[in-house]
Amino acid sequence: MGKMLTVTTMFLIQMIITFETSGLYAMAPILSNNFGINHSSIILVNIGFALAGICAPFFGVASEKYGKKKFIIIGVSTFLIGSIITSYANGATLFLVGRSIIGLGYYNLSGLLLAYLGDIVAYSNRGKIYGIIRAASGIGILLSPLTSTYLISNFSLKVYYLIIAFITAIILLLSFFIPKVEKRSSYKISTVDIILIFRNRDGRLFLFLNFSMGTFLVLYFSYIAVHLEAFFNLSALNIGKVLTYSAFGTLSGIFIAGILSDRIGKLKLTKIYYLILIASIFLINIVNIHFIWIITFIMSLSFDGGWTIIQTISSEIIPEERGVFMSLVFFVVSLSLILFYIIGPVVYSYGGFLYTTVLSGFFIIISYILFLKFAKNNTEKFN
Template sequence: MQNFLMFFTTFFIQLIIAVEMNLVAPLAPYLSEYFGISPSSVVFFNIGFSIVGLLVPILGAFADKYGKKKSIMISLLFFIIGTIVSGLAKIPIIFAVGRIFIGIGYFALSGINLSYLSEFIPYESRGKASGLLRTAFGIAILGSPIYATNLIAKYNHLLSIYLPLTIIGIITLILMIILPETEKNLEIKLESKELFFMIKKPTNFKALLIAFLFLATPLFLMNFLGIYLSSVFQLDQLKIGYVYTIVASGTMLGVILAGIFIDKIGKEKLAKMSYSLVFISLVGLLISKNLHFIIASLGLMAFGLDSGWTAYQTLLSEIEPSKRGIFMSLLYTTNALAVTVFSILGPAFYNLGGYRLLIILSLITNFTALMIFYNISFEEIINSSQS
């Protein structure tokens, strides 16, 4: 019963943080009109959200030192406060402040959630836990565009989107109280030199660099998809929501298949196969101007991205087993850095060369990451360190 409650609670935590993360892109045309800002500027709402993610190692160290359950509860409080502020926002700056609080919760919870479950599940079976969390992510990706666009169409207010997330957040916070705490390590100290030492290890640096480069593709292409569909194909907000949902079906399929086959195929092999599929889909996007083919290619891209990330983050969860919380927080700090960098660069590149330039840049970053990835074997490194 305890294990069921543990999976149930972390599943819904992952669900609500992923739903919120995926609200801004499909609602870009609406948020532009609601706050009276240019469509390409909507992506800047992600900057404050992501910059605070750079501080996540502090919570990661806190989790390893004082317990991951306690860290999850603190992060949930930040998320809940953020959803209330964003839901009530009438001006852009207040909405941005709300998303800063949400960002602290999102990036901390993304890393600590899996780290928490990993304390109770052996590495050989950890793919199932990762698959469960990625399934929650897939459901969020699949459902959030329709969830958001339909509620906006009916109520025309941001609170209608954020209030359900607040309520579920409070429920999961209460459930966390009765779940077990992880082992504490009071000797852990979060010092900048320790972080730099961990990052400077060649294996760790390559692992984080690969993640950073792979993240360019979804951040470039999904952030500007709504604006692209609206300006080039003249789709309205509801139809844009449907396109996001169709594309997200690739995400859902990817996380489900990854959850089933990750421990059978192998975490590293599945990650390499999946990200190679992303490269193929990007080539398809580059050569086509047909809307239906573009949507199909984006669906294939989403499949590869999310099956790949499911396998990749599970693989990396064993690179620093004694300081798992810190390293997994570093992984999501890398995520936050990627969101910050590509959210700043994205509008400039889009205004310079449109969606096509973003596809070309995604091809370059994806290819570079694949070259590094295929020239290293993380599983061999993990196995040698355990023997």
């Protein structure tokens, strides 16, 4: 019962924070019109959310010292407060403030959930459990496009975020009943310790791999809805439908990762995902409206399936500092978001969706080359 409650609570947390975040991608054209912001610059309203990720290492250290359960409760509470504030946003400024607070909860929870589960689940079973948590992300992504566009178009932004707040309040109650894991009251980490983590060759590699995934997250997902509206002249509802197909790709990729990663090997499956993603990045700019549904499905399948396995391996790169390292993972992801929230509008205004996807493809190709070298040297350890 205790294990089921724990996994269920982690599942619901991951689902709601992903639902809120991914819903913004489908809402981008609506927010652009409501707030009077150019399509190329609409992602800037999320920069406060990304800046909150800078606090991720602090959350990692504090959770090790004071207890991961306590910081899960704090993270869910922060997410709840941010959702309530965002529900009252009538303009871009309050929306930015509310989402910044949501970001504090999101980045606290994102690394912490994996670290918490890493403490209670053996590595041999971790791929399956992480697959379940990534499936929660997939369900959140699946539900968000049509739900967000429907609720905001037919009701209001306030109704949408109050529903999120209500669900989060229920999850907060469940969080009080999950088991505690061992905390290290005397735990301390200095700047030197963090530098030592960065000096770890494999640690640096996986920080870069996650950074690259964050780059793709901004340069592809932040502009796909705008691209569908501008290039294919799709309505908000039809954009939601395309992104729902994309979400089915996410679920499929996560499901395949959970089922096959321990059978054919995490490293081999990740290489396959990388190759599919690289091909999809360049195909998406040449397909017509009849194939855009298929290519977005494949794109999400390879991206989310691959990132699921990369995060699983990341949790075992420096196991003695798992909480801190996973917080650093989400810290570098937030850095990539901040950087490309700033660079993205410039790239998009200069060359449109083609340039943003090509730039993200560059990072993915470099990541793939580096991952091949890692896989060659660590076949036995991480498969």
